[in-house]
Amino acid sequence: MSFEEKTSETVNSLKCQNCGAVLHYAPGTNSLRCEYCGTVNQIEDPTLPDAVKAIDYDTFIAEEQNHTQLTQEAIVVKCSGCGASTTMLPNVTADECPFCASPLVVDTTQTTTILQPHYVLPFAVKDNEALQHFRTWMNKLWFAPSDLVKKVKDSSSQQLKGVYIPHWSYDTDTETEYSGERGEYYYTTESYSVEVNGRTEWRTRQVRHTAWYPASGTVSNKFRDVLVSASPSLPLKMAEILEPWLLGQLRKYDGRYLSGFRAELYQTNAAQALGIAKKRMDPVIRDEIRDDIGGDEQNIGNYEVEYNGLGVKYLLLPVWISAYRYNGKLYHFVVNACTGEVTGDRPYSAIKIVSLIIGIIAAIIIIYQLSQS
Numbered sequence: 001m002s003f004e005e006k007t008s009e010t011v012n013s014l015k016c017q018n019c020g021a022v023l024h025y026a027p028g029t030n031s032l033r034c035e036y037c038g039t040v041n042q043i044e045d046p047t048l049p050d051a052v053k054a055i056d057y058d059t060f061i062a063e064e065q066n067h068t069q070l071t072q073e074a075i076v077v078k079c080s081g082c083g084a085s086t087t088m089l090p091n092v093t094a095d096e097c098p099f100c101a102s103p104l105v106v107d108t109t110q111t112t113t114i115l116q117p118h119y120v121l122p123f124a125v126k127d128n129e130a131l132q133h134f135r136t137w138m139n140k141l142w143f144a145p146s147d148l149v150k151k152v153k154d155s156s157s158q159q160l161k162g163v164y165i166p167h168w169s170y171d172t173d174t175e176t177e178y179s180g181e182r183g184e185y186y187y188t189t190e191s192y193s194v195e196v197n198g199r200t201e202w203r204t205r206q207v208r209h210t211a212w213y214p215a216s217g218t219v220s221n222k223f224r225d226v227l228v229s230a231s232p233s234l235p236l237k238m239a240e241i242l243e244p245w246l247l248g249q250l251r252k253y254d255g256r257y258l259s260g261f262r263a264e265l266y267q268t269n270a271a272q273a274l275g276i277a278k279k280r281m282d283p284v285i286r287d288e289i290r291d292d293i294g295g296d297e298q299n300i301g302n303y304e305v306e307y308n309g310l311g312v313k314y315l316l317l318p319v320w321i322s323a324y325r326y327n328g329k330l331y332h333f334v335v336n337a338c339t340g341e342v343t344g345d346r347p348y349s350a351i352k353i354v355s356l357i358i359g360i361i362a363a364i365i366i367i368y369q370l371s372q373s
Helices: 003-013 057-066 127-139 146-154 236-241 270-293 350-372
Strands: 031-033 040-042 071-078 085-088 094-096 103-105 112-115 161-196 199-229 262-264 297-326 329-336 342-344
Touching: 057 270, 057 297, 127 297, 127 329, 127 342, 161 270, 199 236, 199 270, 199 297, 236 342, 270 297
Parallel strands: 161 262
Antiparallel strands: 031 040, 071 085, 071 112, 085 262, 094 103, 161 199, 161 297, 297 329, 329 342
């Protein structure tokens, strides 16, 4: 099927049969809704949690290299301000970047072949609910500038942009062979002298020592859904704060869940993301090694990890995002559109910080003066 035919099919499936407007996915439901006449179309989705399966990693990479993966044609626009690439609906010709608020002009004649995601986690939190989570989070921030807090309070949900962020998810069972040392405490009695009223007295005390013994062995770990954000526009630390995601609500990819929202393209590929995923697994593996070594202290020497049954999934996870410029600097605020968890960059009010310091100094002076009187 040509892109024009697919585009026509997409437009028809999203077209309200009652008034002709475009149907948008309604967060928290399994349906498309017309914002003009209220018409509702159900999305038939047989996906069950047990049906969500990872794809063999080696097979996935081989298909990628041989260009045999399942792909789709899409209208992709790249922001000249921050470089983020997002997909657009066929009927959209202009918008603004959700990551930096720069204006976007869409050339609907230019299409790109992109990898089709395996699963999508539909929006569950509505825009007005996300705005309330955002305001609550902002009110709890210490030293936030008052004018920015007021700006957020006065803002509308239209300033939030719904975006699906690309993620890679990895499953694997690891076997790790290690060598190291087990430290066990033992105590000896030590004599020492002290001067008491001009006289020397001898006393004893217990002194702790560590005896080290060689240790080696094999430990096993099961990892499921180790997530790595593939978005260059959402820093890894910020993406990790948004966790956990309700992955039990994943659905087999269906473009209708994207109607009314954006989908960012991944910039970190599966192989690059695997390296990041392994770094996330490493502390868990090291803790397992320490538990296996036992004793009072542990020294981990060398260890080799074997990743068995390595599987991968390409996911789209939903966020509400808003970009604010304050004193010439861009700040991002992101809401997990499943749980309402909020994170973001934040400015500090120099006036509030200085006022607090002055208040503390004044309190110290008053307390000192009272103690001298």
